[in-house]
Amino acid sequence: MTVPQSATLLAWYDRHHRELPWRISPAAAKRGARPDPYFIWMSEVMLQQTTVAAVKAYFAKFVGRWPTVKDLAEAPSEDVMAAWAGLGYYARARNLKKCAEAVAFAHGGVFPDTEEGLRALPGIGDYTSAAVAAIAFNRPSAVMDGNVERVISRLFAIEAPLPGSKPQMKAKVAELTPTDRPGDFAQAMMDLGATICTPKRPACALCPFNETCVALATDEPQRFPVKAPKKAKPVRLGAAFIAVDRAGRLLLRKRVESGLLGGMTEVPTTDWSSRQDGETGLDSAPFPADWQTAGAISHVFTHFELRLSIFRVGPIDEPPGNHGFWVPVTELDGQALPTVMKKAIAAAIPTAFSTAKG
DNA sequence: GATACGTGGCC
DNA sequence: TGGCCAAGTAT
Structure with missing residues (x-):
């Protein structure tokens, strides 16, 4: 044969x-x-x-x-x-x-x-x-x-x-x-x-x-198989904002239907390329508040690495204006939260998930 | 044809 | 531990 x-x-x-x-x-x-x-x-x-x-x-x-x-x-x-x-x-x-x-x-x-x-x-x-x-x-x-x-x-x-x-x-x-x-x-x-x-x-x-x-x-x-060489992954920087109200609810948003994490739920963030290294991103917070630093996370996507500074505030009175929707921290498991968002939340609220990653 | 698009596990 | 890899598709 x-x-x-x-x-x-x-x-x-x-x-x-x-x-x-x-x-x-x-x-x-x-x-x-x-x-x-x-x-x-x-x-x-x-x-x-x-x-x-x-x-x-x-x-x-x-x-x-x-x-x-x-x-x-x-x-x-x-x-x-x-x-x-x-x-x-x-x-x-x-x-x-x-x-x-x-x-x-x-x-x-x-x-x-x-x-x-x-x-x-x-x-x-x-x-x-x-x-x-x-x-x-x-x-x-x-x-x-x-x-x-x-x-x-x-x-x-x-x-x-x-x-x-x-x-x-x-x-x-x-x-x-x-x-x-x-x-x-x-x-x-x-x-x-x-x-x-x-x-x-x-x-x-x-x-x-x-x-x-x-x-x-x-x-x-x-x-084998022989493969074409891969391109280097750029780093993108941003900030994420974890806001909790007096009822123990977290502020979330729904992302647009297309593109990265399309249709999924997120916490408020800055955009992921404009911030220069060293800036806080606080000027892009969803609303003015006494934001406190709560660490940072890194997450690797297919074509770039994301580094997010994490800020938190609360418990606070619900701020004026429509910033998204508020979900009890105890009910996050039913949300369409991608892993990168769970990491960001877990950095500020370590007890939010039983199996926190990152 | 090149690029955008997630995550977790492995060594 | 950082790069590589895993039953690809849409544009």
């Missing part, structure tokens, strides 16, 4: 597949069973750029609270955003809701069963449309995520850097994908990448492809 065969991988998958809450077993799939497309879609959206470990609790929470796509479509957006809080990439949650509404109200509650039909829905791109088509509907789509890129780049020792080499790799995936059991094949490639063909220290001795892998035969597998 000189080239990789799908049957080799499928035999490995039969014995070494991961058991995950949204999956059915390969034995059941062979008997003709299919998983719930709603579960597969939900898991795939949550898993975009996110680890299985982080997704599990959120998946259980979402399908427990909204067992069908219709339930999710009819849920208030604020509830969906609050349930997603902490998982990151919040455009996924906004699109999840839009997609559920499209399926429930424009497709009769039934997911499209083709890659093209799925691709037209909000939040579903090249990867997710192929993955849902293959896994939920057993379509022979070429499924390529970061795991598959790593496996393919090593199997064929592809020197061209990502992302430019994606079309070349996708052609290899399409060539390998079988018409029999394409859903299991897609999941097998991802399981292989996640458990054997790992970024560092791959377990090549256990790999079903170790007799045909060009990188293993001629090079260091962990050198």
